[in-house]
Amino acid sequence: MTSGCTPIADDPDALVAKLTEIVDRLRVAPDRGKVADYIPELACIDPHQFGLSICLCDGTQMNFGDAETPFSIQSVSKAFTLAIALGRFGEGLWRRVGREPSSNAFNSVVDLELEKGKPRNPFVNAGAIVVTDEIMAGRAPRDALAEILWFVRTAAGDNAIYIDEALAKSEKVTGHRNWSLAHFLKSSGNLKHECDLSLGTYFHQCAIEMNCVQLARAGRFLAGLSAKDELVSTSHVRSINALMMTCGHYDGSGEFAYRVGFPGKSGVGGGIMAVVPGKASIAVWSPGLNEYGNSKLGTIALEELSLAAVWSVFSVN
């Protein structure tokens, strides 16, 4: 325990000052990573944007930079669908998808073939498609999507959250890698619905638009900051957080755990939803990605915040 270790987390003014400093610096940082270009609609996003919002256990929320600019949450949605699937089906979900990190990229087919159609975890694309397929449970995509959207809106306490239909349709036409995964799952007997139904639902959930303010609120249930009548049991929250820690940033998850030290889920839209259990829910967004497909500046912001607030779950001081 270092002396004088009242970290900034316990001093609201210090926390604001620190976050202001981080955000002001990163908004103009020259090296911003590379905007995802395989989704045409995302390729033209201006990389010079940076937003951050944080919800604390005292109920306060603080917003910085472009916190109110909406963006495509993409794979961040996987944390929400996992929560829904665990709630509906419990541990039986693990018969269809594993719980181990993958050495391969988020859209890799290699693991799927080696493991005979069982995705390594619910956060690689193949695993998330299976989770969505499970949620559908025989329903039409629109009904499954209604539940997903209801969940996200309820978690955020904000009904003004919508799906970018144009983006979803575009992905349906151009997302060949995901089609490849879906058909592989189908050929392995690990997809219950037709590919276009499960994948149509998946593309729509990825096309949910949120801003940092909404996303930080939506993550409160994972930080234990929600009200009594919880959306998700504490047992499932623990499970989701564990999976976000080991698998939430694809083949860069070890790096994120090392540098940031609390659970998070990233999306190729440049958003990251991260939680400090019992303390904070954080949303950060900057469109440029690092080599693993995670927001470059978003990760840096979380790393600096983690160090300043001593928020790594691995910290002992």
Added chain:
Amino acid sequence: MTSGCTPIADDPDALVAKLTEIVDRLRVAPDRGKVADYIPELACIDPHQFGLSICLCDGTQMNFGDAETPFSIQSVSKAFTLAIALGRFGEGLWRRVGREPSSNAFNSVVDLELEKGKPRNPFVNAGAIVVTDEIMAGRAPRDALAEILWFVRTAAGDNAIYIDEALAKSEKVTGHRNWSLAHFLKSSGNLKHECDLSLGTYFHQCAIEMNCVQLARAGRFLAGLSAKDELVSTSHVRSINALMMTCGHYDGSGEFAYRVGFPGKSGVGGGIMAVVPGKASIAVWSPGLNEYGNSKLGTIALEELSLAAVWSVFSVN
């Protein structure tokens, strides 16, 4: 926060009662896993043993079952050598070894070839051999071993910790898979010393004998329970804990994070050293292993303890 949540962790008597119950039950559990048979000396260990020791932040230590029976710590030693290497060389270590989980077994050569001789993390065998090679820094094996042993004894506060020379020699003759890894590293230019020197040191560090009482004490520095003048900086402790979480149980690390939820490092001798940052250091030992090569009953004990004490770092209640 659920109501009435004074978990057993805050009630010493409840904690003792719970641990007593767990240990009594597991000592006689019928399904005990499979003792490692590829190291001849370990193959003949009686699987009907179970020990557990726990150090708490108030300085108390509680011992259960066969907590005083010595065993071969094997890969648990990798946490100690990583601590030494980080202390001596800092972040430069990561030029030689990665920080990502591996989908392959602890002794896999596949990753090593795919990544051109850079092990994925310091806890797979190849990575640990590189860490040991780094620690040697031109010194003879005996000198490097003296430092490793000094570190472990200091961490445990107990000089009665020794290396099982016969076991180390046996591994040197029979440990062909590790020889294969060492020569691969050498051929890739990622081993500074001759294979027999680095590997000789590695086999000896794995052959350190400790009991649960000693091992729980030795883990206190990772839980932040040590005295002021720390062996290892809090920054490095955070790093080691992060790596134990994502990589400490080989290709079963995701499973361990999901079920137990705090960092730990296992060894094929059946020991696990685990830490709840700021709260507890735990050593558990039972020789039978699960499919990933981690103590089967030891993992179950930690999982039950984690649930009862609400010690998962991913918990919000």
Added chain:
Amino acid sequence: MTSGCTPIADDPDALVAKLTEIVDRLRVAPDRGKVADYIPELACIDPHQFGLSICLCDGTQMNFGDAETPFSIQSVSKAFTLAIALGRFGEGLWRRVGREPSSNAFNSVVDLELEKGKPRNPFVNAGAIVVTDEIMAGRAPRDALAEILWFVRTAAGDNAIYIDEALAKSEKVTGHRNWSLAHFLKSSGNLKHECDLSLGTYFHQCAIEMNCVQLARAGRFLAGLSAKDELVSTSHVRSINALMMTCGHYDGSGEFAYRVGFPGKSGVGGGIMAVVPGKASIAVWSPGLNEYGNSKLGTIALEELSLAAVWSVFSVN
């Protein structure tokens, strides 16, 4: 050269006698392999069938067993489309597909990911889909299919060769693994047409129905038994034969070269078209497959014929 080595190949009566013996025995052989079950229409084929036809350099053709029963040629069609593609585009084809054997199964996605969307050879499914896509050259599937069918009919000198439309349609609905490959190719930029067009054409070419009599005739151009005005240049014949030798039987190609010793292409319908350069064109059919997806009894028949006729291209006596 061993003495008395007038092999049966030089004695028509001996050849007939040997083939009669082989076919009579194999028609009733108890261990017949396993009929492909992943294509519903093929799964119900009676495995107790066996046909063989052989065309010799003197222009004679001999038929045995169920030589006139039509079957689905499936991947045998890949030899024909390769011939067309080489004729139309020459060596430029190799920018899109490799020429090396694969260690993985015919429908593997692993190679494709490792080699960034370039199939290892034109005889694994992914490679054949690329070849078909190349042949299409902007044309509608029906026009490309007309050329493929024209080629096969011309090679066989028989216009009574048709596509099983029902089978092609069935595969389009159930062939998810091929859809997975096609979308992967598309996502890698190695498919010029839409997946459903290229794959529709591919499923139709695989659904060509032929009997052994027709198939043996169709293979004559590869054995150099055709008339002067050749369908395919001798240079391309040499290329196709080389590829059939090293890649024609998927991950069982080494085994086929070792046991049979002349080039051939198999299909999951149980057919094999094989050629002894300058000497014979052989078609054999038996629906049961071995572990690599090649006709079990067909391979045995070719092996025995190769030994008896000293037809391995690797033979020195």
Added chain:
Amino acid sequence: MTSGCTPIADDPDALVAKLTEIVDRLRVAPDRGKVADYIPELACIDPHQFGLSICLCDGTQMNFGDAETPFSIQSVSKAFTLAIALGRFGEGLWRRVGREPSSNAFNSVVDLELEKGKPRNPFVNAGAIVVTDEIMAGRAPRDALAEILWFVRTAAGDNAIYIDEALAKSEKVTGHRNWSLAHFLKSSGNLKHECDLSLGTYFHQCAIEMNCVQLARAGRFLAGLSAKDELVSTSHVRSINALMMTCGHYDGSGEFAYRVGFPGKSGVGGGIMAVVPGKASIAVWSPGLNEYGNSKLGTIALEELSLAAVWSVFSVN
């Protein structure tokens, strides 16, 4: 059959003229590939050398360029040890080593792990080490080497063939990748002798020095050009030739079959022993290697010769 196809192979003068032209051109070709640098002794070989020798079925032998300069045959030796092993143990050999091409490099460990210690074929390093281990059959390295040397000398009809002891010793010290393979085999239970014995023998067999004149003679048994009392049965010759065709040039074997079209075995010393069954045995040597580790100019010479003489076993004209 094209008209006027008396290829140069049937006209000695034309053959000499063609080979003279090829060799004169290649001796001064500017782009010569890259000399193997991982064996220190080989790294300093002058790349501006080129030799070729050919033995024909009429008993004549023709030599070109640096045909009398000795070089290290390296992996060409694998064809000889395979011949010995097949002669001594027959098909039982295939319990320990496969017969399929590999997608991976000659010194890859990946295949070995995936296939649980059974090398894919006898011509990748791991497979050749197993073949040598089989030949030893409990004997000391010197006795096994005596047999190997006897075999090579007998095949070449020349007792002036020796092992470069200094090179063998150097490889024993620096050949870590082969040590890695040997220990992996040992750990998999697929090496009968101690690693240093099997590998010592292997390093020595690779260090055999021959020139093209000797090597072309030594290959005659594989072309069927030897005298009556054969070293190796015609059945085994066929087997070895098949394996050289599908696996003789590592992961460039498909390319070699496509371009050259007859069986051959290369070595990193830059030598290739190739055979046209029933027609010719050819040795070519040029130290610079292509991307697969096979002689760059040697392959080109064989390709040109094959085309000119219509010697591809896949040719129909």
